[in-house]
Amino acid sequence: MEQGKQLTCTLALAVFTAVLGSLQFGYSIGVINAPQKVIEKHYSRSLGVWAGRASAAVSVNSTYEEELSNEGRHPTVVMYWSLSVAIFSIGGMLSSFLVGFIADLRGRVKGMLMINVLAVAAGLLMALCRVWKPHIMVISGRAVMGFYCGLTSGLVPMYIGEIAPKAYRGALGALHQLAIVIGILISQIIGLDIILGNDDMWPLLLGLSGAPAVLQSFLLPLCPESPRYLYIVQGKEQEARKSLIHLKGAYDATPDLEEMRREKEKADREPRISVLSLMCSSVYRQQLLVALMMHISQQFSGINAIFYYSTNIFTRVGVNQPVYTTIGVGVVNTIFTLVSVGLVDKAGRRTLILVGLGGMCCCAVAMTVGIKFQGDYPWMSYVSMSGIFLFVSFFEIGPGPIPWFIVAELFSQGPRPAAIALAGCCNWTSNFFIGMTFQYIQYWLDCYVFVLFAVLLLGFTVFTYFRVPETKGKSFEEIAAVFHKGRKRLAQSPDVTTELEQLKNSTDA
Numbered sequence: 001m002e003q004g005k006q007l008t009c010t011l012a013l014a015v016f017t018a019v020l021g022s023l024q025f026g027y028s029i030g031v032i033n034a035p036q037k038v039i040e041k042h043y044s045r046s047l048g049v050w051a052g053r054a055s056a057a058v059s060v061n062s063t064y065e066e067e068l069s070n071e072g073r074h075p076t077v078v079m080y081w082s083l084s085v086a087i088f089s090i091g092g093m094l095s096s097f098l099v100g101f102i103a104d105l106r107g108r109v110k111g112m113l114m115i116n117v118l119a120v121a122a123g124l125l126m127a128l129c130r131v132w133k134p135h136i137m138v139i140s141g142r143a144v145m146g147f148y149c150g151l152t153s154g155l156v157p158m159y160i161g162e163i164a165p166k167a168y169r170g171a172l173g174a175l176h177q178l179a180i181v182i183g184i185l186i187s188q189i190i191g192l193d194i195i196l197g198n199d200d201m202w203p204l205l206l207g208l209s210g211a212p213a214v215l216q217s218f219l220l221p222l223c224p225e226s227p228r229y230l231y232i233v234q235g236k237e238q239e240a241r242k243s244l245i246h247l248k249g250a251y252d253a254t255p256d257l258e259e260m261r262r263e264k265e266k267a268d269r270e271p272r273i274s275v276l277s278l279m280c281s282s283v284y285r286q287q288l289l290v291a292l293m294m295h296i297s298q299q300f301s302g303i304n305a306i307f308y309y310s311t312n313i314f315t316r317v318g319v320n321q322p323v324y325t326t327i328g329v330g331v332v333n334t335i336f337t338l339v340s341v342g343l344v345d346k347a348g349r350r351t352l353i354l355v356g357l358g359g360m361c362c363c364a365v366a367m368t369v370g371i372k373f374q375g376d377y378p379w380m381s382y383v384s385m386s387g388i389f390l391f392v393s394f395f396e397i398g399p400g401p402i403p404w405f406i407v408a409e410l411f412s413q414g415p416r417p418a419a420i421a422l423a424g425c426c427n428w429t430s431n432f433f434i435g436m437t438f439q440y441i442q443y444w445l446d447c448y449v450f451v452l453f454a455v456l457l458l459g460f461t462v463f464t465y466f467r468v469p470e471t472k473g474k475s476f477e478e479i480a481a482v483f484h485k486g487r488k489r490l491a492q493s494p495d496v497t498t499e500l501e502q503l504k505n506s507t508d509a
């Protein structure tokens with residue numbers, strides 16, 4: 001293997017350590033699914049409202065409240081439950097704006113280290129939830145954990161993107177998603193009632209979300225700082241060289257440093273751009289549109305409708321042991337993310353996203369047909385089940401992992417932190433929206449709920465086909481040039497020149 005392109009132990013350690021943050025993100029997404037009934041029961045007790053008591057048969061024209069009552073769920077408990085699920089995303093929405101600030105404050109490594117305080121605090125709040133009102137403790141813990149995950153979901157891809165050799169940038173970048181899905185799977189397994197998802201142990205189950213932060217805090221001091229941060233942001237060339245050699249083994253770092261020097265020159269000419277100026281700028285409009293659409297399509301594909309509410313969905317589809325089927329989804333999810341890690345630097349980002357979104361669209365249609373006709377033809381429940389499994393597989397082929405690292409690829413050093421912050425916020429906002437509304441949408445649209453996602457997915461596929469360029473194997477400079485081509489003509493116009501000047505004068509985010 002060419003010198004400087006090999007995967008060294010230090011690089012492996014750095015990536016492994018970073019993605020421990022992503023593991024917590026995934027764990028926190030999945031942990032809330034399986035023990036829903038157990039936790040709701042404790043909420044009911046603490047709130048002093050009924051639970052687990054089914055009312056008499058409910059008519060076809062029953063109201064939403066009557067349906068809940070039939071399931072033994074009090075509307076107040078449902079409200080607190082929905083909030084416990086969704087507050088996580090509110091935390092993420094708020095903190096994702098701070099990613100650029102934390103990343104540049106003391107560097108990527110120290111940034112990841114500092115924020116671990118949040119993960120540990122969140123874990124403790126949830127583990128000790130019996131001490132006070134469980135619903136308040138859990139909601140607070142989930143909010144803090146969401147805040148932590150909003151930061152980690154920006155810092156981890158940024159750090160990995162900056163330390164990865166160009167040839168493996170996609171595969172290493174996709175490890176962020178791989179760790180997320182492994183986190184989801186672990187939480188699904190230990191969330192089984194025979195392990196921790198029961199009356200006695202559920203606080204520990206929730207509290208464990210903070211555990212990887214402890215391990216990560218021991219390992220981070222062994223990880224080299226990002227050479228790009230050292231050179232481009234701090235201007236420390238010698239330290240950047242040391243970090244490169246540490247990460248890539250003994251090799252001639254001059255070409256890498258030369259590339260960074262050019263990037264630094266460019267970054268110095270276009271000082272860091274604030275979130276606000278990036279939003280208002282026509283100079284970066286195309287890149288920003290692509291970056292945001294990738295994150296919107298990841299969330300509005302409906303993936304979290306499955307992950308947050310799969311137990312519920314499987315019950316509707318007629319599965320007897322929905323919790324085990326949910327674990328099956330977690331396994332398939334992990335396998336296909338691994339497939340994506342293997343493919344992304346060969347097949348390319350664009351192709352995998354197109355295949356993924358298109359495939360998900362077809363699966364959403366299949367799921368709808370299956371759910372609609374399962375009463376008439378029992379075998380239709382197999383159609384819905386296969387639809388769900390394939391839906392998740394297509395998601396992990398492209399729309400799951402790629403948006404996280406492609407944003408760092410689409411922008412040069414100047415606007416990169418602001419772009420990552422905006423894209424992250426967009427992801428979290430969409431995630432919140434789905435988490436908060438899916439139960440209600442499902443109630444209103446009933447068996448047609450996935451038609452909504454099919455239509456959206458079709459739109460996202462068309463958008464990707466026309467607007468998303470391939471970034472595989474290109475340097476950050478070459479990628480920026482793809483977008484610049486279309487702008488060259490515009491750049492000569494006086495309006496754009498003035499805007500570039502204004503951007504230079506804008507303050508940091």
Ligand SMILES: OC[C@H]1O[C@](O)(CO)[C@@H](O)[C@@H]1O
Binds near residue numbers: 303304
């Ligand atoms: O694997 C599915 C999970 O992946 C994410 O989209 C993050 O990339 C989560 O929002 C989702 O729950």
